[in-house]
Amino acid sequence: NAGVTQTPKFQVLKTGQSMTLQCAQDMNHNSMYWYRQDPGMGLRLIYYSASEGTTDKGEVPNGYNVSRLNKREFSLRLESAAPSQTSVYFCASTRQGSYEQYFGPGTRLTVT
Amino acid sequence: LAKTTQPISMDSYEGQEVNITCSHNNIATNDYITWYQQFPSQGPRFIIQGYKTKVTNEVASLFIPADRKSSTLSLPRVSLSDTAVYYCLVGDLNNFNKFYFGSGTKLNVKP
Numbered sequence: 571n572a573g574v575t576q577t578p579k580f581q582v583l584k585t586g587q588s589m590t591l592q593c594a595q596d597m598n599h600n601s602m603y604w605y606r607q608d609p610g611m612g613l614r615l616i617y618y619s620a621s622e623g624t625t626d627k628g629e630v631p632n633g634y635n636v637s638r639l640n641k642r643e644f645s646l647r648l649e650s651a652a653p654s655q656t657s658v659y660f661c662a663s664t665r666q667g668s669y670e671q672y673f674g675p676g677t678r679l680t681v682t
Numbered sequence: 683l684a685k686t687t688q689p690i691s692m693d694s695y696e697g698q699e700v701n702i703t704c705s706h707n708n709i710a711t712n713d714y715i716t717w718y719q720q721f722p723s724q725g726p727r728f729i730i731q732g733y734k735t736k737v738t739n740e741v742a743s744l745f746i747p748a749d750r751k752s753s754t755l756s757l758p759r760v761s762l763s764d765t766a767v768y769y770c771l772v773g774d775l776n777n778f779n780k781f782y783f784g785s786g787t788k789l790n791v792k793p
Binding site: 574605610611613614615628629662667670671673674675676 | 731
């Protein structure tokens with residue numbers, strides 16, 4: 571099992587550019603999450619998907635959109651990147667009824 | 683929102699027991715307490731979870747007093763490889779958007 575995979579690992583964008591961060595899990599988990607982590611800070615929840623076909627906003631959703639493509643995949647899209655979105659983005663998943671989140675390796679995004 | 687408060691950093695020596703306390707005064711009835719460990723350039727890793735009293739697994743213990751307004755993660759006999767940031771997370775599976783990680787505690791284990 572690969573667990574939770576994220577692509578790309580690193581990305582540099584110019585202000586105003588768009589991109590999609592990909593996340594996939596092979597553990598048959600129901601719930602998936604996107605977090606961002608700024609330097610020296612904890613993680614903040616951007617969006618989550620409690621189950622296939624549903625998505626909801628977390629603490630910091632502005633500037634982002636998500637798609638739960640199927641049970642395995644949950645993507646995060648930045649339509650018009652801003653320097654304030656420079657961060658490390660983590661995807662995570664949990665099986666139904668569990669608090670144990672499995673995290674991916676992260677995507678380090680820099681917006682100039 | 684059940685925000686959490688933890689010490690910013692702690693120092694310890696190899697072989698000692700380390701206790702990290704998290705304050706969560708506004709914890710709701712249905713909230714569970716979960717602790718994660720994070721190494722640099724990696725995603726967090728689940729350590730332990732609990733609702734009340736004491737929970738123990740192969741790597742740590744979690745102590746939760748009766749009022750549940752705080753919790754203490756106990757790491758027995760730490761080693762250098764336990765140097766990491768430890769996060770306390772409080773939340774309810776019925777309200778994912780209420781999960782709050784906080785800034786964590788940087789544990790530095792010295793030889």
